Amino acid sequence: MFEGFVKPLFKPVTYAASEFGRVFFMLMEVAYWTFRGPFKFNNLFKQMEFIGVKSLGIVIITGGFTGMVLALQTYYGFRRFSSEGLVGVTVALSVTRELGPVLTALMVTGRAGSAMAAELGSMRVTEQIDALTVMALSPVKYLIVPRVLASLFMVPILTIIADFVGIIGGYFVGVKLLGINEGIFVNKMVRYVDLDDIYNGLAKAAVFGVILGLISCYKGFYTKGGAEGVGKATTEAVVVSSVTILISDYLLTSLLF
Amino acid sequence: MDDTTIRIVDLYKSFNGQKVLDGINLDVKRGKITVIIGKSGGGKSVLMKHLIGLLKPDSGEIWIDGTEITKLNERELNQVRMKFGMLFQEAALFDSMNVFENVAFPLREHTRLQQKEIKRTVEEKLKAVGLLAFTEKLPSELSGGMKKRVGLARALALDPDIVLFDEPTSALDPVISLTIEDLIKETQTRFQKTYVVISHDIAGMFRIADTVAMLNNGKIVAAGSPYEIKRNGQEAVKEFLKATKIPGFAGGEL
Numbered sequence: 310m311f312e313g314f315v316k317p318l319f320k321p322v323t324y325a326a327s328e329f330g331r332v333f334f335m336l337m338e339v340a341y342w343t344f345r346g347p348f349k350f351n352n353l354f355k356q357m358e359f360i361g362v363k364s365l366g367i368v369i370i371t372g373g374f375t376g377m378v379l380a381l382q383t384y385y386g387f388r389r390f391s392s393e394g395l396v397g398v399t400v401a402l403s404v405t406r407e408l409g410p411v412l413t414a415l416m417v418t419g420r421a422g423s424a425m426a427a428e429l430g431s432m433r434v435t436e437q438i439d440a441l442t443v444m445a446l447s448p449v450k451y452l453i454v455p456r457v458l459a460s461l462f463m464v465p466i467l468t469i470i471a472d473f474v475g476i477i478g479g480y481f482v483g484v485k486l487l488g489i490n491e492g493i494f495v496n497k498m499v500r501y502v503d504l505d506d507i508y509n510g511l512a513k514a515a516v517f518g519v520i521l522g523l524i525s526c527y528k529g530f531y532t533k534g535g536a537e538g539v540g541k542a543t544t545e546a547v548v549v550s551s552v553t554i555l556i557s558d559y560l561l562t563s564l565l566f
Numbered sequence: 567m568d569d570t571t572i573r574i575v576d577l578y579k580s581f582n583g584q585k586v587l588d589g590i591n592l593d594v595k596r597g598k599i600t601v602i603i604g605k606s607g608g609g610k611s612v613l614m615k616h617l618i619g620l621l622k623p624d625s626g627e628i629w630i631d632g633t634e635i636t637k638l639n640e641r642e643l644n645q646v647r648m649k650f651g652m653l654f655q656e657a658a659l660f661d662s663m664n665v666f667e668n669v670a671f672p673l674r675e676h677t678r679l680q681q682k683e684i685k686r687t688v689e690e691k692l693k694a695v696g697l698l699a700f701t702e703k704l705p706s707e708l709s710g711g712m713k714k715r716v717g718l719a720r721a722l723a724l725d726p727d728i729v730l731f732d733e734p735t736s737a738l739d740p741v742i743s744l745t746i747e748d749l750i751k752e753t754q755t756r757f758q759k760t761y762v763v764i765s766h767d768i769a770g771m772f773r774i775a776d777t778v779a780m781l782n783n784g785k786i787v788a789a790g791s792p793y794e795i796k797r798n799g800q801e802a803v804k805e806f807l808k809a810t811k812i813p814g815f816a817g818g819e820l
Binding site for chain 1: 615618620640643644645647648650652654655656658659660661671672675676
């Protein structure tokens with residue numbers, strides 16, 4: 310009974326639990342190696358450039374258009390009860406608390422997370438990771454720590470930029486295109502948006518950064534089975550990171566706000 | 567000093583119930599080339615990965631210069647690994663670094679040498695493998711044979727006592743294979759280190775080996791000089807050598 314019917318039913322659950330456990334162990338290892346010398350910052354800066362600087366373009370586009378469409382949608386909604394003045398504050402709160410961090414993290418996952426998984430995956434299948442081990446060096450320290458730390462630092466920074474561009478985009482559409490009174494638009498925003506809204510959004514962004522860095526590296530690091538395995542690892546890295554980001558977003562929001 | 571540098575005692579390893587190593591016993595002599603031959607997929611790579619602690623055995627012992635390594639933790643293993651250099655099957659060069667940086671990498675990570683000394687050492691090693699003119703190239707711009715030569719230079723960078731070779735001539739044409747074999751012999755003669763080579767390329771390896779060990783069905787079925795192995799009467803050895811179809815190898819056709 311158990312073997313035949315119940316066990317297959319629980320298989321996805323046990324699989325998810327064991328994967329979660331292994332990712333957690335990797336997090337512990339990353340934490341351990343983060344504070345153990347010798348410290349070489351070159352790798353970290355290289356990853357920060359790759360994850361941060363090179364994601365700037367898509368983050369600006371994503372943030373800008375999100376703010377713009379938000380202004381448009383909320384304008385149509387609020388106009389029905391003559392509250393167009395609230396468009397600014399709605400855009401600002403939505404972007405700083407929710408859309409800025411989440412969309413930034415998702416875009417970085419798609420761009421940098423997939424690349425990290427593919428790079429580590431091909432290093433695994435071409436034995437470059439074994440080569441590090443054989444040279445008495447920790448692959449976790451050399452490959453994973455810089456990537457996870459870079460995501461931890463860069464996703465919040467990118468989020469700040471996305472927040473800023475999003476609000477500018479909302480302002481442009483609301484004030485310039487739809488003709489909402491500029492004074493009311495800005496005044497309500499300044500009055501009702503606290504620094505805490507921004508900080509909480511950034512705290513979430515930092516967590517998302519660790520999640521996407523860790524999961525992408527994990528999937529790449531344990532790649533099996535040649536080119537096909539690398540492809541699979543890359544897909545899984547993006548899917549699992551994105552889903553985990555969205556789930557943890559709910560959990561964090563219910564805790565933080 | 568004891569002339570055995572690696573001693574393998576009753577080594578067992580299974581994957582998912584399938585026995586790959588079924589009681590390996592082997593002594594590797596210091597300062598000699600020992601070649602382990604056997605069928606593809608017969609556990610040669612698995613055996614080599616045990617020597618350097620990439621895999622842990624189910625049971626058995628591996629002694630490296632008097633240290634039993636199978637029970638060591640990662641940090642202690644790293645001490646032992648410093649004695650080793652390894653040339654991987656596909657060379658495993660870091661493809662984000664050029665040839666020079668690949669060979670310099672172990673020196674930068676494990677020594678406090680000045681840039682000038684690193685440059686000197688790297689150039690010496692690259693010269694030994696005949697690739698001094700290619701320092702700026704990326705691994706993706708090199709042929710298979712050149713990659714292996716860079717891999718060898720990198721493996722020799724820290725002057726390790728023991729160098730492991732995982733199928734050094736597989737996937738190479740006969741001419742390039744010959745140069746790699748010569749290079750293995752040449753560097754070994756020059757630096758007098760212990761070389762352990764795994765390969766299924768019998769003809770080439772018999773040319774350079776001091777000792778040949780035959781791995782069959784998870785056991786070392788024969789070990790000795792190339793001459794002794796060629797005249798070994800065991801069926802498994804004869805059958806394997808026969809497959810080369812080279813005159814002079816047990817039963818090889820003329």
